[in-house]
Amino acid sequence: MGKSKYIPYGCQSIDEQDLKAVADALTSGWLTTGPNVDEFEEAVARLSGVQYGVAVSSGTAALHAAMFAFNIKEGDEVILPPMTFAATANCVAYMGATPVFADVAPDTLLIDPVEVEKKITSKTKGIIAVDYAGSPCDYIALRKIADEHGLFLAADACHSFGGKYNGSPVGSLADITTYSFHPVKHITTAEGGMAVTDNQRYRKRMTRFRNHGINADFKERPDWFYEMEDLGFNYRISDIQCALGLSQLNKLPDWVTRRRELAAIYDRLFAEIDGITPLGKPDNVNPAFHLYVVKTDDSLRREIFSYFRKHGIGVQVHYIPVHLHPFYKKRFNTHKGMCPVAEKEYESIISLPIFPGMDNDDINRVVETARSAIAAAKG
Template identity: 50%
Template structure:
């Protein structure tokens, strides 16, 4: 048997393969350069152009660009009218921004468990977590696979709740033939470098409700009631602060990059699906692994490729498998530590042991590298390393 790199053997790769990374080409650099030569670096025409491009791509009526995905979530929760005394149900497994945004407005996150197949929010546990204070549901499309949005919608309609779709992972995905971006009243996107489309940092709020969009536009600009362009048209210097807002504007530099990236997003999505197909074929049947699932009613955007270790079939821990794969220069990651386990949330009174699926699955998840610019050789290296490491630790 080949000696593992962690034990002094030769690694599969000579350089680390990251779990994700951006893809930037000459077209991207050119459009950013054009903005740098223009009169507008922020609050200019590229912002509207990017918003309109995302609206066309998703079918959303209104799109409002902000400077991070977290800002998009914050703005969405605020625009939904959620505040002190309210509760919002969120999944126990997600990036922390999904719950932090609820705290930002003075409301309380209530963590629900996840479904064991897709690791998305479990509608049945959502029902169990409802109280008289529940105001909304924040539904995360984990790893790019859409939630069971219709089941969540039925719960929301019965109890008069608003749903915010956290689609940071799922731009380009579909659910029952409908594109992500129009599945709930409000959708939040992220354009971080590891996402499907990047603006460096950035986010967007999508909605068909013009009033919500107007509130978000004010919120991203300090709570000002009219923007610079509206004042310019009327030759007025007057404005008012109608709400406490933030400076969440996304500059034209970033938006130009987003416009250029979005043109390539479908091609990149096909590449992600090709990588997934290769992984599925090469790793299927290994008793040490449970591969990610895709429900028949949806097409995942495959932001992450999250496998789960069958711990009873190996002689070691997830931590050791993780370290061994990193030693082979495969940049695996773990998505995610349960949010209620974080120190800040523990200090707020959240106790471990209340989310058996989320807490159990966390102990065995590992994310394999997946991004469009991976070569076939890169993908082959991942497969080789996974088989090498799991073979060494198999029972």
């Protein structure tokens, strides 16, 4: 019998339609910012239930642009969860402001609104909610807190594109919502991201920010003259990437449906196995399942993780809590004990493979490997 194929925790799907879309873009006469960018922005905004989209070079760029739109500056504080990729906090630090970490709920690992309220000070300017693993946060509670304290509410929805909360699409729940189109996400533009909003002022600020702070792009200028109004960045995305994104977007509903089917299979099979516990699912949400995260015995996590890897299953851990990274300890004096729930749950979590290209044989292999890994770890 040949060696079993490697199953990564996430993987893009590329078909002939995608290849044709990219080839057409390459021969269209537009390589950088062109008509595909506008069309992609409009399509993603429409799917999100808002008016505007601003496409950029990455999900990180989208977060940075959002903080610029909110006019975050030195001395300000922004509350966010520690259970996220570092970019969620980095975007605050980029602006010279201070990320303040509010702990998460133990069952879902989503930011806990009760902990958010505890962290509000006179310096607090906003909240960044993170839809960890693909489940939307409690936006009703977070919106109430934001409105009561005059704060902005941003959504890092890089995990939840295509999801819903109380029947409303992700993208319509915050003042600005950000997406990532990295290859392991729900759709890909290779690298890329977008911020969506209903606020025209925010849209204008983000559009300017992605283009060096220049007040109008070349399509809007009647002649050679332009002015740089802000210190922006080159965060533009190419027409080629957006052509791929448009093609991928057509398949998003089917792909999200398949992710939900895979998660349901995992849930059913792991109900029969001691030692593996899936994350809880919040009420009133329809998750998009970017990740399928399980908890195991923290004393056995490393052995179980290594067993998976040794047997061709590309498990991962999402994430080391951001406040435990050396940069944050040095710059912001963060330390262990600040977010005890996130710290405790981090010790036990493993992300298992979930992506639309998986078949039922793949998922059965992951589950059987989990069973064997637990048995081996227990000796």
